[in-house]
Amino acid sequence: MPVSPATDLSDASTSHDEAAPQRRSRRKQARPGELLDAALTLFVEKGFAATRVEEVAALAGVSKGTLFLYFPSKEELFKAVVRETIAGRFTEWNEEFERFSGDSAELVRYCMHSWWERIGMTPASGITKLVMSEAGMFPEIATFYQQEVIEPGHDLIRRILQRGVDRGDFRPLPMEYAVYSLIAPMIFLLMWKHAMAPCCPTSAQIDPIGFIDAQVDLLLAGMQLPKPPRQNA
Structure with missing residues (x-):
C-alpha cells in the first residue's frame, strides 16, 4: 500500500x-x-x-x-600527547621484537628505519626537542618523558643488542653505553629537522634515510664479530 x-x-x-x-x-x-x-x-x-x-x-x-x-x-x-604518539607504541614495538626472525643486523636496520617512519616523519618528532629545550623550566615533564619514553626505549634497544650478542652476531658490548650508539643518530636527526633544517638551503639538507643507512653501516662494522676465514676444501 x-x-x-x-x-x-x-x-x-x-x-x-x-x-x-x-x-x-x-x-x-x-x-x-x-x-x-x-x-x-x-x-x-x-x-x-x-x-x-x-x-x-x-x-x-x-x-x-x-x-x-x-x-x-x-x-x-x-602527557596524553606523549602517550598517544610515542609511549603508547612500545607495546607494538616489543611485540614486533619478539616476532622478528631475521638476523641481528637486519633487526638493527629495521629498528632505525621503523622508528623514523613512525616517529621521525610525524609531528611527534618535535617532542624530543621540546623536552630537551624546556627540561630546566619544567622538570616534571622531563621526569615524565624519562619514565614513559626514554627508559622503555633504552630497554628495547638493550634487548635488541643483547639478542645480537647472545646469537653470536655481535661482539660483547658495554650495554649501558652501547644503547646510545643507536639513540644518538636519531636524536641528531630530530634536532636537525626541528632546529637547523628550516634555516638551511636545499644544498645543505640531510636525507634522513641516507643518513640512517650510513649510521647503520658504521654501527654494524663496529659491533659485528669478524667472520671466520673460509676453509679451503
Whole structure:
C-alpha cells in the first residue's frame, strides 16, 4: 500500500531526531583526539611554555571548559600527547621484537628505519626537542618523558643488542653505553629537522634515510664479530 506524504514527513522527522544524538555522541567521542592533535601541533610549533590551553581549544574547535573536561591541566594534556604518539607504541614495538626472525643486523636496520617512519616523519618528532629545550623550566615533564619514553626505549634497544650478542652476531658490548650508539643518530636527526633544517638551503639538507643507512653501516662494522676465514676444501 502506498505511504501517504504525511507518513513520509513523520518518518523523516523521527529519523532526524534519532540521528542528532548519534552525531553529538560521535562528536563527543572524537573530541579527545581532536584536542590531542591540536595540542601536538601547538606544542611542537611554540613549545610547552608558550602554548596556552585557550589556543589548543580554539584550534580543536571547542571551548576551554570543554578541554578541561578531558584534560585537567596543560601538563596532563602534554602527557596524553606523549602517550598517544610515542609511549603508547612500545607495546607494538616489543611485540614486533619478539616476532622478528631475521638476523641481528637486519633487526638493527629495521629498528632505525621503523622508528623514523613512525616517529621521525610525524609531528611527534618535535617532542624530543621540546623536552630537551624546556627540561630546566619544567622538570616534571622531563621526569615524565624519562619514565614513559626514554627508559622503555633504552630497554628495547638493550634487548635488541643483547639478542645480537647472545646469537653470536655481535661482539660483547658495554650495554649501558652501547644503547646510545643507536639513540644518538636519531636524536641528531630530530634536532636537525626541528632546529637547523628550516634555516638551511636545499644544498645543505640531510636525507634522513641516507643518513640512517650510513649510521647503520658504521654501527654494524663496529659491533659485528669478524667472520671466520673460509676453509679451503
